[in-house]
Amino acid sequence: MTGSTPAVLVLEDGRVHRGEQFGATGTAFGEAVFTTGMTGYQETLTDPSYRRQVVVATAPQIGNTGWVTRTGSGAEGTDEAVFPASDDESTRIWAAGLVIRDLSPRPSNWRADGSLEDELARQGIVGIAGVDTRSLTRHLRSAGAMRCGIFTGADADRPMDELVEQVRATPAMAGADLMGEVTTAEPYTVSASAAGAGAQPDQVPRYRVAALDLGIKTNTPRMMSERGIEVHVLPADADIAQIEEFGPDGVFLSNGPGDPATADVAVELTREVLRRGIPFFGICFGNQILGRALGLETYKLKFGHRGINQPVRDHRTGRVLVTSQNHGFAVQAPADEVIDTEFGRAQVAFSSLNDGVVEGLECLDLPAFSVQFHPEAAAGPHDARYLFDRFCELMDAGPAGRSDGGSSTVGPEVPDPSEGVVDGTRKGDA
Numbered sequence: 001m002t003g004s005t006p007a008v009l010v011l012e013d014g015r016v017h018r019g020e021q022f023g024a025t026g027t028a029f030g031e032a033v034f035t036t037g038m039t040g041y042q043e044t045l046t047d048p049s050y051r052r053q054v055v056v057a058t059a060p061q062i063g064n065t066g067w068v069t070r071t072g073s074g075a076e077g078t079d080e081a082v083f084p085a086s087d088d089e090s091t092r093i094w095a096a097g098l099v100i101r102d103l104s105p106r107p108s109n110w111r112a113d114g115s116l117e118d119e120l121a122r123q124g125i126v127g128i129a130g131v132d133t134r135s136l137t138r139h140l141r142s143a144g145a146m147r148c149g150i151f152t153g154a155d156a157d158r159p160m161d162e163l164v165e166q167v168r169a170t171p172a173m174a175g176a177d178l179m180g181e182v183t184t185a186e187p188y189t190v191s192a193s194a195a196g197a198g199a200q201p202d203q204v205p206r207y208r209v210a211a212l213d214l215g216i217k218t219n220t221p222r223m224m225s226e227r228g229i230e231v232h233v234l235p236a237d238a239d240i241a242q243i244e245e246f247g248p249d250g251v252f253l254s255n256g257p258g259d260p261a262t263a264d265v266a267v268e269l270t271r272e273v274l275r276r277g278i279p280f281f282g283i284c285f286g287n288q289i290l291g292r293a294l295g296l297e298t299y300k301l302k303f304g305h306r307g308i309n310q311p312v313r314d315h316r317t318g319r320v321l322v323t324s325q326n327h328g329f330a331v332q333a334p335a336d337e338v339i340d341t342e343f344g345r346a347q348v349a350f351s352s353l354n355d356g357v358v359e360g361l362e363c364l365d366l367p368a369f370s371v372q373f374h375p376e377a378a379a380g381p382h383d384a385r386y387l388f389d390r391f392c393e394l395m396d397a398g399p400a401g402r403s404d405g406g407s408s409t410v411g412p413e414v415p416d417p418s419e420g421v422v423d424g425t426r427k428g429d430a
């Protein structure tokens with residue numbers, strides 16, 4: 001760390017923290033949000049959901065695990081087998097800036113081939129170290145997440161009113177429509193892994209899924225691939241015709257940045273999926289969109305849930321899961337009652353054990369569910385990975401209303417079956 005360049009973090013309410021610049025020099029603006037993970041900064045920074053957010057790490061020392069970019073072939077019997085993939089959750093850092101207390105003087109991780117500081121500099125991301133992140137976090141908890149700016153070098157000495165004014169001129173997170181900035185330009189396919197769920201090579205893929213990329217993390221298609229799912233990742237503006245084109249067994253909606261209240265197009269698409277009874281799974285932004293498709297509202301949380309140590313209760317099993325989370329908005333729904341929707345009955349299926357916030361939804365008359373937390377768990381505990389298996393079970397049962405049955409417990413009624421309903425067979429089944 002250079003340590004010689006001053007930097008200042010300025011919040012929109014006028015609070016100021018002075019520190020030292022690290023990573024890139026310059027100016028960064030975004031919503032100041034804190035994350036409680038002790039590890040996992042690489043996955044956090046490269047998660048597209050952090051677009052336009054300045055991440056405050058509550059863990060006091062950051063950088064210890066360096067930066068892991070090298071990818072291996074995964075070939076058995078070689079060193080490469082143990083690091084088949086980098087820890088990046090996308091192709092770049094999306095967070096707008098990073099606020100920490102101490103930067104680790106050098107990484108200590110046999111997998112790392114770079115350092116956090118070098119990577120921030122390389123990607124032009126401004127960091128500030130030497131901040132009392134405990135006091136800052138307490139402030140964000142009581143005052144709420146808010147806009148901020150990091151200014152480095154000579155800018156750090158400019159008159160404070162000017163800096164605060166500059167921060168206040170930046171757009172707020174409420175009302176932000178950001179998924180178009182992070183989604184893939186072109187569709188792509190992640191093939192099913194032959195080893196997936198013990199599948200025989202001639203049974204791969206076991207399922208084909210259309211995944212709408214609202215800011216998808218790399219580990220999500222990977223989790224699906226490992227279960228024998230061929231994942232067709234589509235840009236955020238894909239329509240129902242593009243999805244139906246390849247007759248998927250299921251539709252997936254990813255995590256993503258911004259305010260779910262702006263995601264009208266994805267909400268309408270989800271309603272089309274529900275009308276057709278196609279098995280549906282959503283994560284994070286995808287949960288908020290399913291909520292809205294069912295007629296529920298979303299709202300902004302005061303400071304959100306971020307980190308890899310967030311406790312959640314699975315209402316179906318009573319199990320407590322420690323989960324990875326990153327959300328600033330949530331679905332408004334009654335926790336303990338069945339909700340009547342246009343698409344039949346639905347209910348809250350998961351809730352936060354910290355504050356009771358809705359952490360997941362399920363439809364009772366259609367094969368559709370979603371979670372506000374991150375079962376792909378990158379970086380995070382693996383408690384919730386079984387939810388990908390739950391999605392597979394829904395796909396095994398097939399679409400709601402399928403005439404050849406299946407083992408589904410979901411009701412046979414499809415509220416409004418449209419033409420072109422998928423019949424549960426895959427192209428490869430003929």
Ligand SMILES: NC(=O)CC[C@H](N)C(=O)O
Nearest residue numbers: 049255256284285328329
């Ligand atoms: N990780 C996500 O998908 C976040 C969803 C949404 N942008 C929120 O902050 O709540």
